[in-house]
Amino acid sequence: MASTILFHFSGTGNSLAVARLLADRLEDARIVSMLRSDAPSAIDASTRTVGLIYPIHMNQVPRVVASFLDRLKLPDGVYVFAVPTHGGLPGHGPTHLRLVCERRGVPLNACFPIEMVNNTPKGVAPKLLMRLDWERDLATGKLEVALRGADVSTEALVPRIMNRESTNFRGLISGRKRLGYWMMRLVWWMGSLSRPKLTFELDNGACSGCGLCAHVCTTGRIRMEGSLPSWVGEDCNYCYACFNFCPAQAIGVKHYVKKLGRYHHPRVTAEDIAAMKPGSGGRAETGNP
Secondary structure, eight states: SSSEEEEEEEEEEEHHEEEEEEHHHTTTEEEEEETTTTTTGGGOOOOOEEEEEEBBBTTTTOOHHHHHHHHOOOTOEEEEEEEEEEEEETTHHHHHHHHHHHHHOOOOEEEOOEEEOOOOTTTTGGGGGGOOOOOGGGGGTHHHHHHHHHHHHHHHHHHHHHHTTTOOOOGGGGHHHHHHHHHHHHHHHHHOOOOOOOOOOETTTOHHHHHHHHHSSSOOOEEEEEEEEESSOOOOOOOOOOHHHHHTEEEEEEEBOOOOOOOOOTTTTHHHTTSSEEEEEEETTTTTO
């Protein structure tokens, strides 16, 4: 086992890249996918620190992360921190995590949001709330600057984690932030009553039938029917792995079918994402990679 366990959820590699870099810098650290059914068993009597690394989804903790926290049982005295990644606006994502943890009896000591490269077309959001030109961030030079900045921010967390730094969560909702917080609590409550539907659109002429989208799908929702993929049911983690890893850019979503670029972290492959899923060999789940 390891004294530090870094649990992660990632669709296009940002959060996995953060987990790997932290594991490389922290002593005796191991990374484990939240998607694995046996993930909580990574914790034992030697565990002293637990990290939660995941993307913020529209000011919220992803449902798959909340489901993982339902299964997480921690011994007393464990330091718990989170590194939610975001595309430029964390909003009240950290305070939502605090609420989710409190309701599940998971002690949360600190939250360190990190800005990464935006990679979502937000097919579940109203068009007015979407950024339809996010692919401009993929321009040569701009992308490299963003990736270097994310690495620097991640490395800067190492001493803060080792010193078991705490976050003043009350400070995140004080003063002028209070009204926005309570408005978001209403949005979170309304969102808990239903599950948004994400419909993918396939350009049959562009699709090569390679099956990579089904390989990286973190819920197993995508099935190959003949030479074309089919999205079965509505079980979706909104990770956009299929959208971003498609080599032909043949997959679109509502409001976004443009072929102006896709993104996954350059140090994370489709095989790495597939290895996170239940039943996989777990090749990406190593310590100090």
